[in-house]
Amino acid sequence: MLKSIPKTLINRAEKLEEYYKLAYPKLAPMVKQCFLSTIETTVKQLEDGSYFVITGDIPAMWLRDSGAQVRHYVKFAKEDKELDAIIRGVLEKQMELVLLDPYANAFNEALNGLGHKDETECNDGVWERKYEVDSLCSPLYLAHSYWKETGRTDIFDNNFLNMVKKILEVFRTEQDHGAESPYSFQRFECVETDTLPMEGKGNPVAPCGMTWSGFRPSDDRCIYGYLVPANMMAVKALSYAADIMNTFYSAENIGTECSKLAEEIKKGIENNAIVNYPGIGEIYAYETDGKGNYVLMDDANSPSLLAIPYLGYADAEDELYRRTRAFILSKENPYYFEGTIAKGVGSPHTPDGYVWCIGIIMQALTSVSKEEIMNCLEMLTATHAGTNFMHESFDPDRPEVYTRPWFAWANSLLGELLDDLMEKEFF
DSSP: OOSSOOHHHHHHHHHHHHHHHHHOGGGHHHHHHHHHHHHHHTEEEOTTSOEEEOOBSSSSEEHHHHHHHHGGGGGGGGGOHHHHHHHHHHHHHHHHHHHHOTTOSEEOSSSOOOSOOOBSOOOTTEEEOOOOHHHHHHHHHHHHHHHHHHOOOTTOSHHHHHHHHHHHHHHHHGGGHHHHOOOOOBOOSSOGGGSOHHHHTOSOOOOOSSOOOSBOTTSOBOSSSEEHHHHHHHHHHHHHHHHHHHHHOGGGTHHHHHHHHHHHHHHHHHHHSEEEETTTEEEEOSEEOSSSOEEOOOOSSSSOSTTHHHHTSSOTTOHHHHHHHHHHTSTTSTTEEEOSSOEEEOOTTSOTTOEEHHHHHHHHHTOOOHHHHHHHHHHHHHSSTTSSSOOSEEOSSOTTSEEOSOBHHHHHHHHHHHHHHHHTTOO
């Protein structure tokens, strides 16, 4: 894909490999290739010099996935000009794509008309137009991280400003989806979770401060349009945007708008998304409609309720999060599965009973228990089916049966976890 791999990343991967040979030998064959998976196999420099990131076995760029796939590289960009150009290039591409269609989740590398043919507003640059709140959050997370890690500010140009304005416009519109939104989506001759009911508008919701999402980060449709973890991500993304706007675009007064909207969404979450669950107490719902209806579950795809500390919305020791986590990691969660070899959070997006690698990794990333983290690592080493790569999901009784052999996001997330544990001198 790339002509060369940034030397800083190769050096880091080799350091990780040497560390785990001593600290946890079963992880050593996995760490280097998972850490480098995104940069080696999914990042492409296009003819115009821009950068495009595919998910792995699907030749399209998801806004969410692309940000997650390069997240663990950002802290090395300051010391490597080649890597810096790639991260900056991915950000520039994300800006371009948001401005092309802020309601799309996945894009083509050119205006070639490839991808799904659905009943929605069409654009030849769009692979799929499932509106997902977290898609618009991802560039804001990545941009803020890039700025704080490198100190570089040349990414904050007019395109960035226009992207933030567009994100604000969409989030505000979708606070009253029923009355204000131009968006609809229908797919025919498909599974039920791939299309929206009510002639493509989704099930009815009542305005409550939160912003509506048609689909989950799994790309499955929402049952109720206020997807709580995505709204949590929006609160943090808007706070990042406010920080950037106040620092570089103060004359525009956009930072105040970002902060105001973040506060409205957070208030909507706290007033509408907390449910008293028997035997556990107050927990966060996964989805609500603002009218008192809830979906109580979690999905392994991030943003998830399990990922709340990872998203920066609340601390891992927060009592409401701890209770929510207890629900998620129990059989009370309809998408928590246990087998003879592994257990963890799955998804309605994959076969019933399958556990997701991302779910196990996120459990470790958000844990405050050394024993729990060690258990997660043991499951990851026991379920890669001899490939030394992460997959999308697997049968926890027969891990050689799995979905998606090439899924770069899961590989990157493992790379992030293992790099973080080495930094903390965990072993």
